[in-house]
Amino acid sequence: GEDVEQSLFLSVREGDSSVINCTYTDSSSTYLYWYKQEPGAGLQLLTYIFSNMDMKQDQRLTVLLNKKDKHLSLRIADTQTGDSAIYFCAENTGNQFYFGTGTSLTVIP
């Protein structure tokens, strides 16, 4: 539940792919989420994945789930400057959400 880890920073060039990683802790988590937060704004739900899936694709976003290793990743294809933000993974243990530490993505033009 409470120790959901992400790397703090990621920097990519515009047009490249970005991969943001997350390690969660509760194997009973039923849903896992990716949220995006732009400066000064609230959290925007990008996508979610059910724990019995190992992959979900939604336009430029691909979520991979390795339940054995409790590892979740978000791949953004053709990264754009508008993708610069902080990305939080989150796990839903049924009772509560636990957010990861957040990854700040910087896209270099």
Next chain:
Amino acid sequence: DTEVTQTPKHLVMGMTNKKSLKCEQHMGHRAMYWYKQKAKKPPELMFVYSYEKLSINESVPSRFSPECPNSSLLNLHLHALQPEDSALYLCASSPARGTAVYGYTFGSGTRLTVV
């Protein structure tokens, strides 16, 4: 309407002031949440309301007082705050506590500065 609306967007208050933050949703959600977020950190849960009743208080100081007057509204009353309480306060909602299949819907937050 698929939004959570928070007002005001920005608030500056002195340590002796009393102010309130407001959150509103018309999605029929029966669980509503207050989170506090410091810069570059994940949101931290403060309070959970389920069916207009307080179900979780994460040991929040009494200078923060939540109120849920009806199923669409959630308030956070502030009194005698400290400068370290300056943060982004986020409201969220979900259909019911524990059934947030599609995640929580977050408002855009109130940026609070205590001087």
